[in-house]
Amino acid sequence: MFFETIYRWFASLFGGDLADFLSGYVCATEEESDGGYLGSNQFVTYGFIALGIALAVMLVYYYVINHPRFNRWWSWLLMLLVVGLFNIFIGALMTSGDLAAGNIDDCLINGENGGIYDSNCWMFGLANVFVSAIFFVIFSIGLKWWSTNCKRSPF
Amino acid sequence: MSKLYVFGIGGTGSRVLKSLTMLLAAGVKINADEIVPIVIDPDHAAADLTRTIKLMQDYNKIYNRIDHNNYNRNAFFGTKINLEIIPSVRMPLQNTENTDFKTYIGLPLMTDENGKHNANYALATMLFSEKNLDATMEVGFKGNPNIGSVVLNQFALSDEFKHFAASVNQDDRIFIISSIFGGTGASGFPLLLKNLRAISDTQSGCENVKNATIGAVSVLPYFDVAPDNNPDEMRRSEIDSATFISKTKAALSYYEKNITEANALYYIADNISKQYKNSEGGTTQQNDAHFIELAAALAVVDFASLTGLSTQNGQPQNIVYKEFGIKQEAKEIAFGDLDSKTNSTIKKPLAAFTLFCKYLNEQILNSYKDQPWAKDHKFDDNFLRSPFFQSELGDLKKSYLEWLREMNDNVRAFAPFDLREKKGDVFSLIKGETPAKIGNFRYILTSNYALFDAYLNSKQGKIKTDSTPEQIFVELFYNAIERLVKSKFRM
Known part of the structure; x- marks a missing residue:
């Protein structure tokens, strides 16, 4: 629920149908009765990946690189960009993979909320960037103070 | 609280005091809680003197802004330079301004009741040349110790001398710096020594002064001045370096027989010398710093550590004579040319303080x-605009680097550091030494x-x-530099 809540802040970017798919929505079929949120919630997976990448890059920046010439605001922004790049591709490529593999039910692909196209997948990748950026900012603020050279980056 | 009073006489005295101040700023340890500098020089406008006093004032301001508790590691500015006992630093000479020597000694008044020149006049004109008698004294004695020996005899009458005498405690020491080949230093040293040992019994603190442990360094010729070819003989400079050696010989001969009141005597000389522009004194008398002055300043450090010196009734029980030498002959002296004792005293402090100044620069x-x-x-910006950073530490840093450069460019050169700005190779600072690689993976x-x-x-x-x-700033830099010097220079 935690991750889903955050991702749904950006649902207007990637569309309600993809959001429903990622929440585990399964379409109703003729053989079985009603559809619903019967599948696994993939927001949790994406959320943990985004969180893990943000944490890893944060640790690398503050405690492995930890360099006095790489502690400016732009150094931190560069690391945020790295986090963003990882997450845009992970978000976009994994969802478009699901789309291409037919893992998404037709009722969602042709859904009432605009359906799901490749562009929705890339927009989800963008949403993934925003979510991972939130984690990176929170981790940076909370854990930077023990870094000798970068504790004042980005502020 | 032991004090070391350091008298600097004449231009050389000021320049050696300057070197001593630089050593103390760098953290060279001296066995005294306080240094009390006193300059004796009639040439109030001499650039060497004014530069030295400004330097000591900056040092003193910095010293007063930082803590000197035992829990701090900082050694920069580690010894107090006391400017409270004699705030002006100078021991003034009265009636030397706007007057010539003949008026000073009252030559025109040396007449009998008939207005004719008397025997005193005859004696004075025999001892002093016409040029001596017409000489003004605003810029010192222009290489004439015979003038200096008359005029300097008065300094014991000044309030500053009385303040000095009253402040001397039993364990305090006195050191006198002078050159032997000029006018002020050559005449001032024996007179000062005599005035200290024969101080009036009515003077406050007289016993402590009379029986103080006194050391002195006499600096023998180490520079030349260019001949003054002015066709007007009366306007020609009285400073003639051709007379330096003969004056030195005469003074040494006098010292041998008459200087028996000092507990320790240091002599220093060099047989290579640089020729400076001829200046009789004033604002144009500004010689570049020289290694000999640094070595003479080390005599002060050495003297403070000497043990077994004692004085009874104004007479030293034993006299120590010392000279300074380097390990090997070199026109450009680096640390490798100095002996281990000198290196153990100055190498680490100078390397550390040079790194500090270069970083600030x-x-x-x-x-x-x-x-x-x-x-x-x-x-932040406010700190970097503060008087401490700008006009105290900033000026002292500038003077220190200038001092190193002057010694580097002088003859004989003291050039232990590569002072060029090399941001890509900062630690190749010490000439002849390859900086160590740091093993720490971090x-x-x-x-x-x-x-x-x-x-x-x-x-x-x-x-x-x-x-x-200010305390945090200096302490932080000292700690970091101490670690840098240890890891890069193995000191």
Whole structure:
């Protein structure tokens, strides 16, 4: 629920149908009765990946690189960009993979909320960037103070 | 609280005091709690004198802004230079301004009742040439010790001398710096020594002065001055370096027989010398710093550590004679040319303080806005605009680097450091030594001033913060530089 809540802040970017798919929505079929949120919630997976990448890059920046010439605001922004790049591709490529593999039910692909196209997948990748950026900012603020050279980056 | 009174007589006295101040700023340890500098020089406008006094005033301001408690590691500015006993630093000479020597000694009044010149007049004109008698004394005695020996005899009458005498305690020591080949120093040293040992019994503190342990360094010729070819003989400079050696011989001969009141006597000389522009004194008398002056300053440090010296009834029980030497002949002296004792005294402090000054000169403006060591302690624009940073530490840093450069360019040169700005090779600072590689994996990609910043950042968390910004600043830099010097120079 935690991750889903955050991702749904950006649902207007990637569309309600993809959001429903990622929440585990399964379409109703003729053989079985009603559809619903019967599948696994993939927001949790994406959320943990985004969180893990943000944490890893944060640790690398503050405690492995930890360099006095790489502690400016732009150094931190560069690391945020790295986090963003990882997450845009992970978000976009994994969802478009699901789309291409037919893992998404037709009722969602042709859904009432605009359906799901490749562009929705890339927009989800963008949403993934925003979510991972939130984690990176929170981790940076909370854990930077023990870094000798970068504790004042980005502020 | 033991004090070491250091009298600097004449231009050489001022320049040696300047070298001593530089050594103390760098953290050279001296066995005294306080240094009390006193300059005796009738040439009030001499650039060497004014530069030295300004330097000591800056040093004193910095000293007063930082803590000197035992829990601090900082050794920069570690010894107090006391400017309270004689705030002007100078021991004034009265009636030497706007007057010539013949008026000073009252030559026109040396007449009998008939107005004819008397025997005193005859004696005076025999002892002093016409040029001597017409000489003015605003810029010193222009290489004429016979004038100096008359005029300097009065300084014991000044309030400053009385303040000095009253402040001397039993364990305090006195050191006298003078040159032997000029006018002021050559005449002032024996007179001062005589005045100290034969101080009036009515003077406050007289017993402590009379029986104080006294040391002195006599600096023999180590520079020449260019001949003055002015066709007007009366306007020609009285300073003639052709007479330096003969004057030295005459003075040494006098010292041998008459200087028996000092507990320790240091002699220093050099057989290579540089020729300076001829200046009788005043604002144009500004000689470049020289290694001989640094070595003479080391005599002060050595004297403070001497043991077994005693004086009874104004007479030393034993006299120590010392000279200074280097390990091997070199026109450009580096640390490798100095003997181990000299190196153990000056090498680490000078290397550390030079790194400090170079960082302030070359790097701090690029670092203070981003580095945690600066941001955490608010070493911001306001701090960098403060009087401490600008006019005290800033001026002293400038003077220190100038002092090193002057010694580097002089003959014989003292050139232990490569002072060029080399941000890509900061630690090739000590000539003839390859900086060590740092084994710590943490710093494997960090070098030059980035390494300096990294050490500042790593040390800043350990600095006591309940102190003034100036104290934190100096303490932080000393800690970081001490570690740098240890890891890069193995000192």
